Amino acid sequence: MRPRIGHDDAMRRWNGWGDEGHTAEVSEGGLALLAEKLGPGRPPVDATLAKVVAAVPTSRAKPGEFLDLDPEGRVRHARGQSFPDLVDLRSGRLDAVPDAVARPRTAAHIRDILVRAKAQGARLVPYGGGTSVTGGVSTRRLPDPVITVDLSGLAGVREMDERSGLVTVGAGTTGPALDSWLRERGLFIGHEPQSFDLATVGGWVAARGSGLRSFGQGRIEQLFAGGTLESPAGTMVMPPFPASAAGPDLRQLVLGSEGRLGFLSDVILRTSPVPEIEGMEAWAMPTWQEGCEAARAIAQARLPLSLVRLSTPAEARTLLAFSDHPGQVKALQAYIRARRKPHAWALLITGVAGARNLARLARNEAAEIIDAHEGIRLPGLAEGWFAARFRTPYLRNALWEAGYGSDTLETATDWSRVPTLLSRLEAAIEQALLPHREKVHVFTHLSHLYPTGASIYLSFIFRLGSTPEATLTWWRAIRAAAASVIAAEGATISHHHGVGADAVPYLRTEKGPLGIAALEAVTRVFDPDGLMNPGVLLEGPKR
Ligand SMILES: Cc1cc2nc3c(=O)[nH]c(=O)nc-3n(C[C@H](O)[C@H](O)[C@H](O)COP(=O)(O)OP(=O)(O)OC[C@H]3O[C@@H](n4cnc5c(N)ncnc54)[C@H](O)[C@@H]3O)c2cc1C
Secondary structure, eight states, rough: OOOOOOOTTBBBOSSSBBBBTOOOOOOHHHHHHHHHHSSSSOOOOOOOOOHHTTTTTOOOSOOOOOOOOOOHHHHHHHHOOSSHHHHHHHHTOOOOOOSSOOOOOOOHHHHHHHHHHHHHTTTEEEEOOOOOOOTTTOOOOOOOOOOEEEEEGGEEEEEEETTTEEEEETTTOOOHHHHHHHHHHTOOOOOTEEEETTTHHHHHHHHHHHOOHHHHOOOOOHHHHEEEEEEEEEEEEOOOOOOOOOOSSSHHHHHHHHTSSSSSEEEEEOOOOOOOOOEEEEEEEESSHHHHHHHHHHHTTTOOEEEEEEHHHHHHHHHHHHOHHHHHHHHHHHHHHSSSOOTTTTTEEEEESSHHHHHHHHHHHHHHHHHHOOOOEEEHHHHHHHHHTTTTHHHHHHHHHTTEEEEEEEEEGGGGGHHHHHHHHHHHHTTGGGGGGEEEEEEEEEEEEEESSEEEEEEEEEOOSSSSSHHHHHHHOOOOOOOOHHHHHHOOOSSSSOOOTHHHHHHHHHHHHHEEEEEEHHHHOOOOOOOTTTTTSSSEEEE
């Protein structure tokens, strides 16, 4: 298996995304675009790891087997990858760190940790890859000790049923580790979130995510076949039935449970044969509206493509400005200028993967639809974008260092509401910092497409404030503006990032009082003493 960048490993950056050894630079074009739209960045002075570790308070946890009280390990597990997490880590203002990090290697170890946590009144935070962007693994200040349970020790393939295409893996297994093991056997899962290098299988399921290839491979709920949940109330085994009419499906309770019901120890996933061929293409669509119509037609034709993604003209321009290959961009712009208005085109990316003949057929059907909507093929662009897909998150580190904050948010709605929701969201985000005399650069794409609707994925960049508090105030203003539009338009508060701690109030609006009461009741059954991940998904249990 390919070695992972472990979160207890010095290879992993403690206050940003990814591997210490990898860096990204914001291109000259990208910096020029931001300076023009937002003004010059305000590079901050970051705290050092040594300083933050030196300020870690004494642990309130009782020492014991599997429990690590080392301050550096506690800092490294104190936050995930949300924007507030980043501000806390970069500024060194950690108002709470876990009292201990537990490192179980088996389900029996987890049961032991559950018993000991109950005995000392501690709360437990399941920590997979720690890539949550919603505060799902962030330590909050609580009256009781907090133990973050690092599940990376539960890694590796347990069983492979090749005939059924079912693989059973430890929940702490990362995407690359599983992918290389399966590919050696001619199989793959094809769940590829952009956080692929660090996120774990347990986190995929618990946060109910969606990967880049969801159009072809499905979301995690289509790939999750079963597994084992170790909850405070006991063990629940979920068999990998291909389908079942035996009442409501308990696997659906675990999908998106965000650590509130217990720990997934083993996960069973549905595999597919490695695609015989794979290809990507990019297309310039004459307008956003035309691009949307083509994307909808492709989704409703249910073509067996692997991915479909549509960027607004603003996002297309931003992607080109941020490209590290200005020469290629110039050539591409000249190519488009000769055929299109240079600024109005939307960028459609389509991909095929699978058996040669079927892939060719699907590609040609899609091309016919795109042609009917006056799309023109852009040579070379899609391959470069696809190859760089796991490197893009490193840009967030570089933007921060250049004095800009960047974040994303996502939602989903029906096709009939996509245009209004998207334009209202962009307007709300763009205007959110006007009272603070700051601007926001926002750009959007439809990231996951379905016959009845799409996920809208917005990226936004703004200048960092002169203090961490100012930066956070601005970020909150942007998020609140977007969330109120999402609620007003009846869309979902998350299509794939999950709820975490950040979106708890909005979940209440989305599910309604009866829905929330049902979820709270389920939580009490699995976790009667309120040990698990308090304040995430639902409000913290009252004790
Ligand atoms: C740069 C970047 C890009 C991203 N891109 C995508 C994307 O394309 N698609 C997508 O869906 N998401 C994406 N995410 C969000 C995140 O990576 C996913 O939600 C991912 O599935 C989380 O996996 P993880 O192992 O890191 O979980 P963690 O962040 O460790 O945990 C997430 C939640 O699940 C719980 N949890 C974790 N493991 C277990 C377990 N074994 N049992 C019970 N509960 C558990 C945690 O308590 C927490 O509530 C991205 C994040 C970043 C930072």
